Amino acid sequence: MKRIGPELKKPNLKSIDVRVPKVAKDLYEDLRDRRLLPLVALLLVAIVAAPILLSGSGSASSPPPAAPGAADLAQSSSVDVNAGLTVVKAAPGLREPSKRLSRLHPKDPFRQHYTNAPVTEESTPVETSTSSTVTSETSTGEILAEETVEVPNQTGGSPADHGSDSNGSVPGKGHLVFYAFAVDVKILRTETKPSGGKETEPLPTRERVLPATSLPGEKQQVVTYMGISPKTKKPLFLVSTDVSAVFGDAHCVTGSDSCQLLELEEGIPETFVYGANDVRYKLTVLKVEPVVTGHS
Numbered sequence: 001m002k003r004i005g006p007e008l009k010k011p012n013l014k015s016i017d018v019r020v021p022k023v024a025k026d027l028y029e030d031l032r033d034r035r036l037l038p039l040v041a042l043l044l045v046a047i048v049a050a051p052i053l054l055s056g057s058g059s060a061s062s063p064p065p066a067a068p069g070a071a072d073l074a075q076s077s078s079v080d081v082n083a084g085l086t087v088v089k090a091a092p093g094l095r096e097p098s099k100r101l102s103r104l105h106p107k108d109p110f111r112q113h114y115t116n117a118p119v120t121e122e123s124t125p126v127e128t129s130t131s132s133t134v135t136s137e138t139s140t141g142e143i144l145a146e147e148t149v150e151v152p153n154q155t156g157g158s159p160a161d162h163g164s165d166s167n168g169s170v171p172g173k174g175h176l177v178f179y180a181f182a183v184d185v186k187i188l189r190t191e192t193k194p195s196g197g198k199e200t201e202p203l204p205t206r207e208r209v210l211p212a213t214s215l216p217g218e219k220q221q222v223v224t225y226m227g228i229s230p231k232t233k234k235p236l237f238l239v240s241t242d243v244s245a246v247f248g249d250a251h252c253v254t255g256s257d258s259c260q261l262l263e264l265e266e267g268i269p270e271t272f273v274y275g276a277n278d279v280r281y282k283l284t285v286l287k288v289e290p291v292v293t294g295h296s
Contacts, residue, residue, distance in 0.1 A: 178296070181291075182210050187204075224240075237283075242274055243274050246270065247271040250263060266288065267284065268284070
């Protein structure tokens with residue numbers, strides 16, 4: 001019989017070389033040496049059989065039957081809840097601000113609302129008042145104003161003399177007392193005559209010199225008193241541009257080539273060379289004290 005097509009030959013299985021990976025071979029030999037091959041085989045069987053056993057047991061079990069009357073009980077409870085609801089007619093008028101806030105009245109923010117109730121002499125004991133003061137101070141240490149406030153005194157006695165001026169008068173309730181730091185200055189004038197001799201003349205002591213006052217006077221404005229320093233509480237003097245030299249231990253507050261603002265100490269003299277004739281003025285601050293300058 002004649003064969004059509006190519007001749008098919010059986011594969012030679014002996015010639016096929018099947019090689020096992022070295023990792024698998026080493027693992028197999030290691031498990032065999034440790035006698036763990038039965039345990040591995042048991043684990044593989046358990047992995048395959050576990051899903052089958054679990055699916056069979058789940059299909060065999062059925063959910064427990066519902067308790068009789070549970071649905072009826074839930075339905076009856078919902079009916080009872082719905083039966084307790086009440087439909088109320090909406091009343092938009094209650095939400096209108098004009099009606100809801102009708103009992104309230106607008107208040108003036110610039111008017112004092114919280115005031116003490118009037119009291120009678122029978123309900124309150126006899127009280128005397130003392131005045132306490134609140135002062136404000138500028139950057140140069142000058143006290144601008146002092147407010148006098150009446151404070152009740154339960155123990156009795158006469159009013160205190162806080163805030164009284166030089167005349168002994170006590171300001172009324174709520175008045176402002178203005179203060180400033182004044183100084184007493186002793187001035188000694190020395191002038192060189194054309195003949196070469198020196199003439200020394202003590203000028204009258206200036207008492208209670210207020211800030212912005214020129215010394216020794218308006219005609220010879222050698223220095224100007226500016227008040228006290230807020231840090232050291234010492235008097236400050238502005239030096240005139242006509243002063244050519246300054247001698248003494250005063251502290252220069254402002255100025256590099258020539259000092260413009262000096263800080264003097266009480267009792268320590270300072271000499272100023274003033275004018276074209278080089279007249280010397282020796283100033284000594286005798287005292288610094290606050291004085292009353294007025295009331296409001």
